[in-house]
Amino acid sequence: MYQLTSVAKLYHKGRRTVPAVQDLTLTISDGQWLAVQGRTGHGKSTLLNLLGGLDRPTSGTIELDGTSLGALPETRLTRVRAEKIGFIFQTFNLIPTLSAAENVEAALIPLGVGHADRAARVAAALDSVGLADRAGHLPTEMSGGQQQRTAIARALVKEPTVLLADEPTGNLDEDTRDEIIALLEKLWRERGLTLVLVTHDSSLARQAQRVGVMGNGRLTIRQDTRPAPGPGSSHVPPAPVHDPPA
C-alpha cells in the first residue's frame, strides 16, 4: 500500500522554482488500479517517478508498505525497485541490442536468480503476454505492440506488487492500444497488482477503479468508479468519468 503525505516536488531552474507536485496526500490500497490524467506538464510523470523511487520528494513522505522511500539510501531504494516495482514506459525502453528474452531477463539480473531459473521465468513471462514465439527477436524486429508486450513481460517477470505505467499506449495505434489495455487489465486482475497508470486516454482511464486528475501539480481524485476485483472476479463495466477541465 502506498501512503503519500503532503508530498511536494520542486525543480529549480536558475532563479525560478517550478512546483511539479504540490501538497499531495494520497492512499493507494493494495491491488487498486489508479489512473492519473492531466495535461502535459502538470506533474503526472513526476508523480509516477516519485512512486517508483526514481526521484525523491522535496518535502513530505512516500511510504510503500510502511517503508519511507525518501529516507532510504540509494542502494536500498534500488533493491525495492528490483523486487517490488515494475515499470512500463510510453516508448517501451527496451535495450536495443538485446532480444525480447534477454530484455525480460535483464529484470531478473539484480535479483541474483540462477541461470536455469531465469530461463524458465523468462519463458513463462513471454508466454503470458503471447510472445513465446518472439523470444529471440530484437526490438527492431518487432512491432510497437509486441515491443510493449515485451516491456510488460519484463515488468512482471519479477512478480512485483506494484506496476507503474507511464502512457503505455501513447505510441500505439488504436487496435494495438485495445490489445494492450486488455492485457493490462487481465494481468492486474490475475495477479492482484497495485497498478498506477498515467494516461491522456480517457477510454483507458475509464477502465480503472479510481481516476485522479493532475492539475498544476495537484491531484484531484474522482469518485471511485468500481470496487477492487476479488480473485477470479469477472469484468465490471467502467462507470463514466468526466474529462479533466481544459
Next chain:
Amino acid sequence: MFFVTYLRRELRRRMRQAIFVALGLALGVGLVVTVAAASAGVARAQSRVLSTLYGEATTVTVTGGRWQEPSTLPKGTDTIAPGPGGEICSAPGGTCVSGDGKTLTMIDIMNEGISVAKVAAAARLPGVAAAAGGIFLNESTISWPKKGASTARGSGPGGGRPGGYPMEGVDTSHPTLGPLGGATLISGRLFTAADADAHVAVVDSGYAASHGLRIGSHLTLGLTTWPDLSIIKGIRFTVIGIVGQAAGSNPPSVYVPLKAAQELPWLKTGPSSVQGRVTNIYLAAASAADVPAVTREVARLLPGTKVTSASDLASEVAGSVTSFAKLANDLGRWLAVLVLIAAFAVASLLTMAAVSRRAAEFGTLKALGWRTRRIIAQVLGESLATGIAGAAAGVALGCTGAAIAAAVTPSVSATVGSNGGGNGTLIGGSPVQTVAVPLHLSVSAGLIVLAVLLAVAGAVLAGAFGSWRIARLRPADALSRVA
C-alpha cells in the same frame, strides 16, 4: 553469460567507434613499443662495444698516459724504420738493406707503463673485488715480396704490404678481467694460472680464419729482419683457444700471457720496455654501487693515469649510434607520449559521448533495479574489451615498427676513444676507433606486458570518465531523455 552477451552486442552496435578507439590506442602503444625497442637496442649496442673494449659495467680501467718516444734515446738503443724505396734502415740516415722478401715488424705499446706493484695496491682498495694488469700492444708489419715475384705491390713504403693487429698481454690468474672478458670461447680453452710462464695464445676467430690457425697451430710474434740481415726470431706461441668477439668492436686479435708479452722483441729492453710494468689495470668493483668510489680512490693512488668506467665511456661514444639513441630517446619518446595522451583523450571523449547517448538505457536499467556499480561494470567491461583489442594491435604494430626500423638501419657506427695513440714511428693506431655496431631491435616479454598494461590503462581511464557520468545520472533525468 548475460554480462558477456550484453557487452558483445553493444560493441557490435558501435563497431566503428570501438575500432577507432582501439586503433588510436594501438597507435600510441605501438609507438611506445617501437621506441622502447629502439632505445633498448641502442643501449645494447653501446654496451656491447664498451664491454668488449673495456669490460663489464663493474669494471674500472686504468690506462697509463699516452706513450711518448723520448727525445733522446739511450746510447746503444736499436732503432729501425722503413726507407722510402722499400728498404729497412737502422735509423733515419743509417744503414739500409733491401726489404725484398723480408718482413719489418714493430711492436708498440700505446701507453706509459704502470708498475705491477701498483696493481697489487689497487687490488687492496676498498670496494675492489679483483685487479689485474694488462699490456695493450700493437704489432705493425710491412712485408715486401721477393724481387721478381708476381705479388701485387702493397700500400706501404716501397710497395710493401702493411699489416698488423692489436694484441693484449693478459694476467692469466684473472683472464676475464679486461677485453678477453667480453669474448666467447669457440674452441679450446682460455688461460689458466698455470699458463703464466707458457708461450700459449688465444686468438680471435677472424684472425684465426685469415691466418689459417686452429687449436695447436703455431704463430710467431715479433719476427723481423734487421738491417744487418740478422733476424729477430720473435717468440713462437701455440694456439690453445679461439674466441669470438663482438662484430665490429675491434678487440685484440691475439692474447698472450703477460710475462710472454713483456719478453717480446722491442718490449724487453729499450724505451718501450714493459719489464715489471703494465699499460692497463683492470679492476672489478664489488658492485655497480662501488664503482664511483673505486674510481676516485684509484685516481688518487695513480695520478697521471686515465681512470674510466663503462658509464664514463658511455658518454664518449659518438657516431650514428648516438644520433640514433637521441632520436629514439628524445623525439621518439615524446612523440609516443603525445600520441598516447591523444589516444587516451579521444577514447575518454568517445566513451563519455556514448554514455550520454545511452542515458535512457541506463535510466531504464536503474528503474529495473540495476545498481550503479553493475552498470559501471558493464561500461568498464566494454572499455576493457576495446583496450585489449588495442593492446593486441599495438603489440603487432610495435613489433612491425621495430622490424622495419632494424631493416632500414641494420647497423650504426660507434666512435670511442682507444687506449692511447701510437708512438708515432710506424703504423700506429688512430687516436679513436670507429666501429660498425649491428643494431638488433627486439621486443621483450616485459615490453609486451608494458604495452598491454598501457592500452588497458587507457581504456579503463576512458571507461572511468564514462562511469563517473553514470554515477551522477539520476534515473528520472535519464528517463526524461527518451526521444
